[in-house]
Structures are given as structure tokens and as C-alpha cells.
Amino acid sequence: MDYGTALAAYSALLDDLRGVRWTPRRRVPGGPTGAHVSTRRGSGAEFTEYRAYRQGDDPRQLDWKLLARTDRAYVRLAEEQAILPTMLVVDASASMAYPVPGLAKWAQACRLAVGLAAVAHGSGDPVGAVAGIASGPLTVSPRTRRGIIGDIASTLASVAPEGTPPLTTAMTAARALLARAGRLVVVSDFLANRPADESALIATGGELVRAGGECVAVHVVAREELDPPWSQALVADPEQPALRRPLSGATRAAYVARFSAWRDELSRGWRAVGATYALIATDEMSARAVRRITTGLAG
Amino acid sequence: MTLLAPLYLAVALAAAVGAVILHFIVTRQPPSQPLPTARFVPEGDAAVPTMARRPDDPLLLLLRVCLLLVIGAAFARPVLRPARVPVYRIVAVDSGSISAALVGALRTAAWMRDHADSLELSIVSPLTTGAFDAATDSIRTLWPGAIQLVRAAAPRTDSAPTPAVVHWPADGHAPGTVARAVPDTVGAVVAAGVAVVAPFERRWRLDRTEGRVIARWVDGEPAAVQQGCERDVAVAVPTAGDVVLRLEYLRFEHAMRAPCGGTGTLAADASAIDALRGHGPVRVAAHAVRSDAVPPVPLLPWLLGVAFLLAVAEIVVRRRGATL
Numbered sequence: 086m087d088y089g090t091a092l093a094a095y096s097a098l099l100d101d102l103r104g105v106r107w108t109p110r111r112r113v114p115g116g117p118t119g120a121h122v123s124t125r126r127g128s129g130a131e132f133t134e135y136r137a138y139r140q141g142d143d144p145r146q147l148d149w150k151l152l153a154r155t156d157r158a159y160v161r162l163a164e165e166q167a168i169l170p171t172m173l174v175v176d177a178s179a180s181m182a183y184p185v186p187g188l189a190k191w192a193q194a195c196r197l198a199v200g201l202a203a204v205a206h207g208s209g210d211p212v213g214a215v216a217g218i219a220s221g222p223l224t225v226s227p228r229t230r231r232g233i234i235g236d237i238a239s240t241l242a243s244v245a246p247e248g249t250p251p252l253t254t255a256m257t258a259a260r261a262l263l264a265r266a267g268r269l270v271v272v273s274d275f276l277a278n279r280p281a282d283e284s285a286l287i288a289t290g291g292e293l294v295r296a297g298g299e300c301v302a303v304h305v306v307a308r309e310e311l312d313p314p315w316s317q318a319l320v321a322d323p324e325q326p327a328l329r330r331p332l333s334g335a336t337r338a339a340y341v342a343r344f345s346a347w348r349d350e351l352s353r354g355w356r357a358v359g360a361t362y363a364l365i366a367t368d369e370m371s372a373r374a375v376r377r378i379t380t381g382l383a384g
Numbered sequence: 385m386t387l388l389a390p391l392y393l394a395v396a397l398a399a400a401v402g403a404v405i406l407h408f409i410v411t412r413q414p415p416s417q418p419l420p421t422a423r424f425v426p427e428g429d430a431a432v433p434t435m436a437r438r439p440d441d442p443l444l445l446l447l448r449v450c451l452l453l454v455i456g457a458a459f460a461r462p463v464l465r466p467a468r469v470p471v472y473r474i475v476a477v478d479s480g481s482i483s484a485a486l487v488g489a490l491r492t493a494a495w496m497r498d499h500a501d502s503l504e505l506s507i508v509s510p511l512t513t514g515a516f517d518a519a520t521d522s523i524r525t526l527w528p529g530a531i532q533l534v535r536a537a538a539p540r541t542d543s544a545p546t547p548a549v550v551h552w553p554a555d556g557h558a559p560g561t562v563a564r565a566v567p568d569t570v571g572a573v574v575a576a577g578v579a580v581v582a583p584f585e586r587r588w589r590l591d592r593t594e595g596r597v598i599a600r601w602v603d604g605e606p607a608a609v610q611q612g613c614e615r616d617v618a619v620a621v622p623t624a625g626d627v628v629l630r631l632e633y634l635r636f637e638h639a640m641r642a643p644c645g646g647t648g649t650l651a652a653d654a655s656a657i658d659a660l661r662g663h664g665p666v667r668v669a670a671h672a673v674r675s676d677a678v679p680p681v682p683l684l685p686w687l688l689g690v691a692f693l694l695a696v697a698e699i700v701v702r703r704r705g706a707t708l
Contacts, residue, residue, distance in 0.1 A: 180420035190420075276420050310421045320419035330425035331414065343424040 091238035095199045099234075101372035107204045107379040109169050110361075114266045114297045119168030119209050124297075131166075135159040169268050169299070170227045171205040172259040173198045173214040173237070174252070176273030177223075179323040181246040183307055188246070189367040190307045194272045195241045196371035197303055197378075201270055203234050204379050213262060216241060217255030219248030224258060227267075249278055249324045253285040260289055266298035274305050275351055278324055283351070291358030300360035301378060304351065307367045310344070313337065385683075388461035396456020400449045407439040407448075444701050451694040458687035471667060472500030478509030478536070480638050482516055482660065484631040485509065486523040490673075493527075497670040504667050506532040507660075513652045514642060516660075517634075524660055529668035533661050546644045549614045552621065553588045560592035560609070560616035573607050573619055575599035576639035582627040588618045599640070613644035 092099070112124040138147060138158035146160040175198050181191045202212040206229070213227030214237045225233070225240050252273055259269055269290065277283040290300035313320070313332055322328040332340065348364065355362040361381070365374045387393060411431040419425075439445045474496070476489040485507055493503050505527055509515055524531075553561060567587040573580050575598060586601065595611030599619065608617040617640055627633050 183418060183420050185418060274420060276423075307420075310419065313417075313419065315414075315417055317414045318417040318419075319414045320417050320422040320425055322422040323418045323420060325423075328422055329416070330422050331428050332417075332419070332422075332425050333414075333428075336426045336428060340421075340425045343426075344421055347424060 091242045092199075092235045094242070095196065095203075095238055098196055098200050098371050098375075099203050102200055102204055102207075102375055104207075105204045105376060105379060106208050107171075107201075107210075108208075109268070109299060110381065111299075113167050113169045115165060116167040116264075119166055121167055121169050121208070121210075123165040123167040131164045132161055133164055134162050136162050168229075169205075169208075169210050170263050171202070171210050171212045171268040171270065172227060172262055173202055173212070174255050174259045174269065174271045174273070175214060175216045175241060175244075176252050176255075176271075176275075177216045177218045177244045177246040178249055178252070178276075179247050180274055180276045181305070182323065184309050190274060190305050191246050193365065193367045193369075193371060193374075194303075194305050195238075197305070197365060197374060198241060198270075198272050199234065199238050200371055200375035201272075201301075201303075201378065202237050204375060205268070206234055210268070212237070213259075214240060215255045215259040215262075216244045217250045217252050218244055218246075219250045221250075222255040222258040224262070227262060251282055252277065253282055253289065256286055256289050260293060263293070263298065266293065266296045268299040268301070269293050270301045270303060272303045272305060275302070276324070283354075287354045287358055287360075290355065290360045294359035300355075300358070302351075302355040302360050302362045303378065304348070304362065304364045305367065306348075306364060311341075311366065313340070385462050385464055388463060390460055392459035392461075393453075393456045396452045396459075399456070400452045403448050403452060404439075404445065407441075407445045408436050409433055410436045410440060441701070441705055444698065444705065447694055447698045447701060451691060451698060454687055454691040454694060458684055458691060462683045462687075464682060468498075468670075469500045471502050471504060472496045472670070473504045473506065475506045475508060478507060478511075478515055479635070480515065481631070481634045482507065482509055482511075483519045483523050484634045486520070486527070487629075488631065490523070490526055493673045497673045500670050502667045503529075503670055503673060504532065505529070506534055508534045508536050510536045511652050511657055511660075514638065516652055516656055517638075520656075521659065524662065526674065527662070527668075528672045530662040530664050530666045531660060532666050533657065546613050548610075548642065548644045550640055551614070551616045553618055560590060561588040561618050562591045563587060564589050570601045570603060572602040573599055573636065574602065575608065575636050578632050578635040578639065580627070580630070580632045580636045582622060582625070582630075582633075584622065585620055586618070587620060590616060590618050592616055599636070608640060610644075615640060 113121045115123050142160050148161050183190050205212045211227035211229040214225045216223040293300050318332045320332045352362045363378050411433050474489050476485040478485045570586050590606050595609040597606040598610045599608035601607045
């Protein structure tokens with residue numbers, strides 16, 4: 086599927102998100118000139134303040150007119166602006182292929198990924214994506230060119246969520262594509278088959294935050310998971326076929342309580358390392374969810 | 385057919401209903417649904433009891449229901465009885481002893497209590513003094529209701545009979561008898577047209593040659609003679625067995641004790657007749673009559689046999705279903 090056709094599926098979403106900007110939560114590290122305020126100060130176009138000349142400063146930064154009038158050497162300081170490379174990691178495990186039919190979780194994850202990529206790209210940032218699939222991470226390198234959103238959309242359209250690929254592999258690949266620090270967005274249901282995987286994800290996000298970057302955990306949850314529609318059913322985990330449990334009136338309350346407690350614990354884990362955590366249900370408007378995430382009002 | 389213990393059949397019926405319900409209750413796994421968050425559902429038994437629209441094994445259910453019902457029917461002790469009539473009337477004709485007539489009527493009533501709802505007893509008798517004896521009152525108490533008395537003929541009251549003097553060998557060495565050198569046994573004695581068949585021990589022999597022979601042993605030897613109004617009896621009263629309770633013996637004894645000339649035609653007094661008639665309704669419920677006979681249960685072995693066959697068939701069908 087070419088990116089034009091793939092983008093057509095998201096045209097309404099992209100229209101809704103036109104003009105939305107994704108401001109970093111803090112100054113971005115220095116880098117190529119972009120739209121975000123950098124931690125560096127120097128020769129930017131926007132003057133901020135004077136500072137007494139110190140040996141070693143670039144003489145070109147001296148304010149010669151001020152030196153001529155007052156016989157004091159000052160250098161002009163200006164805000165530098167830089168880009169914030171953004172990588173989206175999309176979980177494509179079997180648990181995302183839910184509910185059947187419709188695959189609302191996967192569809193919502195793709196819409197969120199494309200929407201967030203479009204918003205980041207609109208801010209002038211290079212964006213890329215990594216889909217964690219069973220055969221290995223499927224990567225779209227971060228770019229600022231116009232067609233990158235279509236590339237991401239077509240890449241996600243070519244993916245069928247299945248198997249139990251470890252999300253840590255995709256996240257590590259995405260982290261490697263962010264040169265030093267950047268923005269890493271993980272779109273997943275975080276239903277890892279091993280508790281160590283969940284811890285590794287949070288640890289990777291924490292390492293990025295400590296390096297000056299940003300990490301956003303977007304937790305996609307199906308409405309059927311929050312409120313199972315069956316009064317009596319034998320539920321099976323699509324990633325662990327042997328795991329079959331009876332869901333009935335007696336066990337429903339315990340299920341809801343356990344699931345809620347796990348979400349709270351997951352949220353605390355991400356936030357403890359400085360990441361942003363957002364819980365998005367499948368029935369939430371994607372554009373609204375993207376705004377919630379980009380404005381920092383998520384969760 | 386009557387059930388002697390119908391409660392067992394009711395219990396078996398209830399058990400059969402329970403078996404039917406149990407056959408419709410099946411433990412099935414509910415439909416499997418994918419749920420990625422299934423790990424948060426507590427572990428438990430996945431099988432859920434549900435009501436099936438039809439039983440899994442109708443043949444097995446049929447066998448079990450039949451088995452329970454047959455066992456219940458067997459324990460209910462069904463008996464086959466003839467049709468019961470509303471009223472069964474017993475007419476006893478006194479042939480010299482009201483006690484004998486009462487005994488015969490009681491025997492008939494005991495046999496007929498299972499064939500009728502109620503019983504009536506009528507005694508046809510001349511109601512003379514000779515017809516009553518010491519056992520009459522005791523036997524009368526065995527009949528729970530009143531007795532309808534029908535006087536057969538008016539007793540003669542013009543000539544009073546003379547009581548006879550009877551010499552029984554049991555009184556000791558009766559006059560007119562001599563002890564036999566070797567006692568023997570004879571099978572019967574006949575008197576007044578009544579034959580009493582029993583193993584009589586014959587220890588005396590009549591010594592009197594004159595007089596009228598009123599009783600003879602079965603071999604023709606005189607057993608009792610009467611001269612005037614005095615009688616010599618060589619028949620020893622049996623002390624073992626129920627010979628003395630038989631109607632024939634009572635008649636024999638009555639003939640030996642009958643007065644001379646009048647033969648007991650003196651009318652009994654009114655109090656004895658009233659006591660015999662009794663009080664209360666003539667029609668009595670059949671079950672009020674005492675009966676020591678245990679009703680037969682002819683269907684019990686057949687039903688148990690059928691139950692055994694059904695149990696074997698149930699095992700075969702169950703094992704065959706398990707192997708399939």
C-alpha cells in the first residue's frame with residue numbers, strides 16, 4: 086500500500102490535528118535548528134540578554150556598537166532553537182489484535198501513532214517509527230521530509246499484529262535511532278508475557294529521560310477489556326493459549342479490581358522514571374487523545 | 385393391585401425425578417472468548433453447570449428411571465388382590481354348638497377380609513341352652529361388631545330334658561371300663577354322625593355289655609355306651625394338639641354331654657342371647673377383623689429380577705458410552 090492510500094485512512098484525523106503543536110516539556114538538547122527552545126544559548130536570532138565578554142568567547146558575538154559607546158565588552162546572547170527527533174514504537178503483538186472483528190486496539194494504536202507523528206512533524210521534528218512485529222522490528226527512520234507520515238502510515242498498514250514479539254527489542258531499536266536524546270513514544274497495551282519485559286521498557290524510558298529526552302507511554306485499552314461484555318465465558322489470552330480462565334459474575338469484580346490495580350501500578354512505574362503516561366481507550370476520539378497527550382494533560 | 389408400602393414408590397418417584405433433572409444438568413465449558421487481559425481473571429473451575437435442552441444419553445436416563453421405579457415398586461410390596469365387594473355377609477348355621485359356628489365364621493371372615501370392605505355375620509341357630517358352652521363368650525369377643533341372630537326353630541319347653549351322667553376315663557377308673565393290657569392307638573372315633581379323626585390313645589375298654597352304643601372307634605369297637613341316662617365313655621380327652629378345638633370334637637363332646645331325652649332343646653336365657661348378639665352396628669369394617677395371615681407378595685421377586693436386569697443393562701450402557 087502506497088503512502089497516499091495509507092494516509093487517506095487518516096485524513097479526517099490529520100485534518101483535526103492541523104495546527105496542533107507538540108511542545109517539549111523542557112528545553113531540548115542542542116542540535117540542528119528547529120522549533121523548540123534549546124538548552125544552548127548563543128547566536129540565535131532571538132536576543133535574550135548581554136553578558137560580559139570572557140576570554141574565549143567568539144569575537145563575532147561581541148556587540149561592537151555597545152563597545153564603542155560604553156567602552157565595555159559585552160556579548161549578545163540569544164536563545165537557540167533545535168529539533169526534537171521523535172520515534173514512535175508501536176506494539177504489534179497478538180494482544181493488540183483485539184477485539185475480533187474490528188481490531189479496535191490496533192486501529193486506535195495506528196491512529197495515535199500517525200496522529201502523534203503528524204503533530205511532531207508539524208513542529209518541524211524528524212519523526213520515525215518502529216513496529217514491533219514477530220519477525221523483528223520494522224523500522225521507519227526519522228525524517229523531516231513531507232512524505233514521512235505517509236511512510237509511517239503505509240508501514241503500519243502492512244503490519245498484522247500477531248505473535249509475541251518482545252516490545253523491548255523494538256524500543257531498543259528506536260532508542261538507537263535517536264542520536265543522543267529525543268522523544269520516544271511507546272504505543273502499546275503493555276501486556277508483556279514476562280514481568281521483566283515490562284521493567285525493561287520502563288528502564289529504557291527512564292534512561293532516555295535521564296539523557297535529556299522525553300518518553301511518552303501511550304497505553305491502549307479496549308473497552309471490552311475494561312468492561313467485558315460476557316456474563317459467562319471462558320476467556321483465553323491470545324498470546325498464551327494455555328491461559329484460560331472462567332469469567333463469571335463471581336470473578337468479574339476481582340478481574341476489574343486486578344486490572345485496575347495493574348494499570349495504576351504501570352502508571353506509577355512510568356511516571357516514576359519521568360515519563361508521561363496516557364491511558365487511551367479504544368472508544369476515545371483519536372484526535373482528542375492526541376491533543377491530550379501533546380498538551381501534557383494525559384492521565 | 386395393592387401397595388403395602390406405597391411410601392417407597394413415592395420415594396422412588398422423587399428419586400427418578402431427581403435423576404431426570406441431573407441428566408439435564410450438564411457441566412459444560414462456557415464459550416471461549418479471547419481476552420488479552422485474561423491473566424487478571426482469577427483462576428477457577430472453568431466448567432459451569434448449565435441446563436441442557438435434551439439429555440446427553442436418553443437411553444441411560446430411561447434405564448436409570450426404570451431401575452429406580454422398579455426398585456421402588458418392589459419395596460412398595462405390591463400384592464395382587466381380587467376385586468373387593470362392598471359387603472360380605474357370613475351366615476353361620478349352628479349345628480349344635482354356637483362356639484363352633486362362631487369359630488367357622490371367624491375363619492371365613494379372616495379369609496374374606498381382603499375381599500370385602502365390610503362384613504356382616506348372621507348366625508342361624510335354635511339358640512338352645514345346649515348350643516352355648518363355656519368358650520362361647522370368649523370366642524364371641526373376637527367378632528368386633530354385633531351379630532344378627534336368626535332363630536332356626538322354636539325350642540320345646542314342655543318337657544325338660546334330664547341331664548346325663550357321663551363317665552369320662554379322665555376322671556379315673558370309670559365304671560364300666562377296664563384298662564387294656566396293652567394300650568394301642570386308634571385313628572378316629574365316630575358318634576352322632578360325627579367322625580373325629582385324631583391319633584387317640586386307647587387305654588380302656590368298655591366292660592358294659594348292655595346298653596346302647598352311642599360311639600364307636602373306627603375299627604368298630606364301642607367307644608361309648610348309654611344305659612338309661614348314664615353314659616360310659618372310653619375316649620380319653622386328648623391333652624396334646626388342637627384336637628379339642630376342632631369342630632368335630634366339639635360336636636362329639638356335645639353329643640356325649642347332651643341331656644337325655646330333650647337333647648338340649650331348652651331355650652337359652654335372654655341374657656346369653658343378648659351377650660351373643662352384642663352391641664353396635666352389624667356391619668363392621670373388614671380390616672377390623674383380626675387376621676394373622678400375611679398377604680402374599682407374589683410380585684416382589686419378579687420386580688427385583690427386573691431391577692437386577694436393568695442394573696446390568698445400565699452398567700453396560702454406561703461403560704459403552706464411556707468407551708465411545
